[in-house]
Amino acid sequence: MAELASWNDGPAKTAVLEFLERVTTGGSAGFVPPPARVAVLDNDGTLWCERPNYVQAYFILDRLREQAAADPDLAADPVVEALLAGDLERAAAGGQSALVGVLLRTHAGMTTDEFIASATRWFEAARHPRFGVPYTELTYRPMIELIDVLRACEFRVFIVTGGGVEFVRAVSEDLYGGAPADVVGTAVELSFERRDGRIELVRLPRLLGSPNEGEPKALAIQQHIGRRPIFAAGNSAGDREMLEHATSGPLPSLGIVVDHDDEVREYAYESLSATDPNAEPILSSAARFGWTVVSMKRDWATVFGAGLDP
Amino acid sequence: MAELASWNDGPAKTAVLEFLERVTTGGSAGFVPPPARVAVLDNDGTLWCERPNYVQAYFILDRLREQAAADPDLAADPVVEALLAGDLERAAAGGQSALVGVLLRTHAGMTTDEFIASATRWFEAARHPRFGVPYTELTYRPMIELIDVLRACEFRVFIVTGGGVEFVRAVSEDLYGGAPADVVGTAVELSFERRDGRIELVRLPRLLGSPNEGEPKALAIQQHIGRRPIFAAGNSAGDREMLEHATSGPLPSLGIVVDHDDEVREYAYESLSATDPNAEPILSSAARFGWTVVSMKRDWATVFGAGLDP
Numbered sequence: 001m002a003e004l005a006s007w008n009d010g011p012a013k014t015a016v017l018e019f020l021e022r023v024t025t026g027g028s029a030g031f032v033p034p035p036a037r038v039a040v041l042d043n044d045g046t047l048w049c050e051r052p053n054y055v056q057a058y059f060i061l062d063r064l065r066e067q068a069a070a071d072p073d074l075a076a077d078p079v080v081e082a083l084l085a086g087d088l089e090r091a092a093a094g095g096q097s098a099l100v101g102v103l104l105r106t107h108a109g110m111t112t113d114e115f116i117a118s119a120t121r122w123f124e125a126a127r128h129p130r131f132g133v134p135y136t137e138l139t140y141r142p143m144i145e146l147i148d149v150l151r152a153c154e155f156r157v158f159i160v161t162g163g164g165v166e167f168v169r170a171v172s173e174d175l176y177g178g179a180p181a182d183v184v185g186t187a188v189e190l191s192f193e194r195r196d197g198r199i200e201l202v203r204l205p206r207l208l209g210s211p212n213e214g215e216p217k218a219l220a221i222q223q224h225i226g227r228r229p230i231f232a233a234g235n236s237a238g239d240r241e242m243l244e245h246a247t248s249g250p251l252p253s254l255g256i257v258v259d260h261d262d263e264v265r266e267y268a269y270e271s272l273s274a275t276d277p278n279a280e281p282i283l284s285s286a287a288r289f290g291w292t293v294v295s296m297k298r299d300w301a302t303v304f305g306a307g308l309d310p
Numbered sequence: 311m312a313e314l315a316s317w318n319d320g321p322a323k324t325a326v327l328e329f330l331e332r333v334t335t336g337g338s339a340g341f342v343p344p345p346a347r348v349a350v351l352d353n354d355g356t357l358w359c360e361r362p363n364y365v366q367a368y369f370i371l372d373r374l375r376e377q378a379a380a381d382p383d384l385a386a387d388p389v390v391e392a393l394l395a396g397d398l399e400r401a402a403a404g405g406q407s408a409l410v411g412v413l414l415r416t417h418a419g420m421t422t423d424e425f426i427a428s429a430t431r432w433f434e435a436a437r438h439p440r441f442g443v444p445y446t447e448l449t450y451r452p453m454i455e456l457i458d459v460l461r462a463c464e465f466r467v468f469i470v471t472g473g474g475v476e477f478v479r480a481v482s483e484d485l486y487g488g489a490p491a492d493v494v495g496t497a498v499e500l501s502f503e504r505r506d507g508r509i510e511l512v513r514l515p516r517l518l519g520s521p522n523e524g525e526p527k528a529l530a531i532q533q534h535i536g537r538r539p540i541f542a543a544g545n546s547a548g549d550r551e552m553l554e555h556a557t558s559g560p561l562p563s564l565g566i567v568v569d570h571d572d573e574v575r576e577y578a579y580e581s582l583s584a585t586d587p588n589a590e591p592i593l594s595s596a597a598r599f600g601w602t603v604v605s606m607k608r609d610w611a612t613v614f615g616a617g618l619d620p
Contacts, residue, residue, distance in 0.1 A: 035483065035489065112532055113538075156489060156491070158491075165533070165536070166536065169536045173345065179345065179466060179535075179536075179537075180535065180536025180537050181466070181468075181491070181492075181534060181535045181536055181537075183536065187533055190529050190532060190533070192525040192528055192529055192551060192555075194554075197558060198558040198559075199528065199551070199554050199555040199558045201528065201529060201532050201555075208519075208533065209518075215502040218502055218509065218511065219500050219502055219511060222422055222500060222511050223475070223497055223500070223518065224491060224534065225489075225490065225491045226475070226476065226479045226489075226490025226491055226493065227489075227490050227491075228423075241502060241509070244504075244509050245502075245509040245511075248507060248508040248509045249508075
């Protein structure tokens with residue numbers, strides 16, 4: 001079995017290794033055949049840093065700033081003005097749908113190829129406000145090792161994100177391996193267009209279905225993957241239903257929750273659902289359902305990897 | 311490169327082999343790196359027999375017959391009566407939505423696990439009305455070989471079906487290899503339910519989005535796979551947009567269309583779109599767009615494999 005070199009010895013590392021030993025040991029009662037070894041991992045706050053704001057929020061705001069600079073009418077829109085002033089409360093004052101509409105229009109009209117190119121350029125140029133490095137360097141080293149170990153144990157690994165599926169796919173192969181098809185996320189509607197004999201799929205300013213959080217995460221897993229996972233990792237209240245689903249099937253399973261308790265190397269905060277402010281705190285769910293809590297502070301020897309931890 | 315042993319020498323086999331040679335030859339102008347080698351194949355009429363009716367239609371009707379036997383009110387419903395009498399015209403007389411509603415209710419209320427178990431049992435018991443064998447034996451041997459060759463050439467192969475995604479997933483691993491996640495199809499909405507501490511996902515009598523035919527096929531490919539395919543295979547007017555999409559990108563590509571011209575070993579018919587009766591016949595599209603037509607009669611040495619061809 002590959003190593004979890006950046007994990008400190010302790011109950012979390014032991015729980016992961018014992019679970020993997022159990023499901024991969026042929027002839028044992030807990031053995032799970034490889035096709036049923038499906039792992040799902042949340043992205044924001046589970047695989048990469050989501051503070052002070054979601055990576056995608058910076059991406060959208062940078063684009064909105066460009067658009068507003070070129071379009072005085074847009075710049076005068078009160079929601080846009082509030083967003084660019086960093087005043088989220090005022091931006092949301094006119095209701096969620098006006099706010100979401102502004103956000104969705106930032107990349108509407110782009111083909112999917114143009115969107116990927118735009119995201120790729122942005123990832124190269126943008127820097128995290130505190131750490132001063134590209135966002136792509138702020139993945140959690142222990143979680144990357146965990147993905148490698150899962151794959152070494154013949155798990156098929158899916159990233160199941162509340163973020164935009166195409167946004168995460170723009171970097172997922174480089175960051176996590178796998179293919180774009182291994183990312184499940186929030187999607188926008190596309191339109192099918194014939195342009196000079198070439199088919200282009202164009203982004204529309206509307207979500208396709210619900211944001212991929214809470215119950216929709218569990219439902220999207222079935223629609224996309226077609227199988228109940230036996231391993232799930234999350235960090236926010238929006239991951240609860242995914243974890244419940246993965247850990248309540250007939251096969252052995254493991255749920256882990258990343259606890260952001262390290263304000264020195266990363267941040268100390270409780271990660272709420274992005275869509276339901278009243279959702280149960282994930283650490284309470286973890287205690288009730290018996291999920292393994294991973295303390296960033298105690299269980300991880302490094303957060304971002306050699307030379308990157310503050 | 312693996313063999314296409316059941317293909318006769320001729321222009322279709324040559325087109326497939328030359329394409330694969332081209333995209334896999336390192337250093338050549340047509341080389342495509344493995345992550346971009348995505349293949350999409352329709353199922354009904356492309357990978358398995360769809361006559362005299364879609365396999366799933368038999369599955370649904372058998373279930374409806376069971377339900378009607380147990381429920382006199384259901385049996386008295388004019389749509390149900392007409393369906394069970396085999397009178398499709400009368401069944402559709404009250405409008406498409408009444409008909410689709412009856413069909414969707416046949417498996418509504420089942421959990422996804424129950425549905426898979428039900429489909430698996432049905433596949434074991436049911437026999438094709440003409441050939442007298444299980445439907446799972448009526449895959450086209452040359453197409454199974456093609457899937458194997460694509461995988462040997464490091465293609466990631468997706469089944470993109472107008473049929474129900476869970477129905478096809480019930481047998482896709484056995485028939486085509488790959489995982490359930492490699493099947494994209496028509497889906498029904500699911501509900502998330504907590505039952506005695508266990509999460510169950512329950513089928514609702516409503517489609518999730520559109521039937522997976524025509525433009526929706528191309529859009530679903532992007533939403534699910536996240537990449538433009540470079541190889542596509544279909545057989546009906548409902549596959550046109552998928553083929554157009556796959557063959558109009560910047561990379562080398564190949565589109566193939568299975569022509570059902572063999573009434574002795576299979577059927578001779580023109581395969582229409584299931585959702586748009588006015589869609590252009592696929593052989594006309596193939597001629598316009600330069601797709602390779604595969605004649606079942608001339609290009610395939612066997613259709614179903616040794617001992618199964620009539």
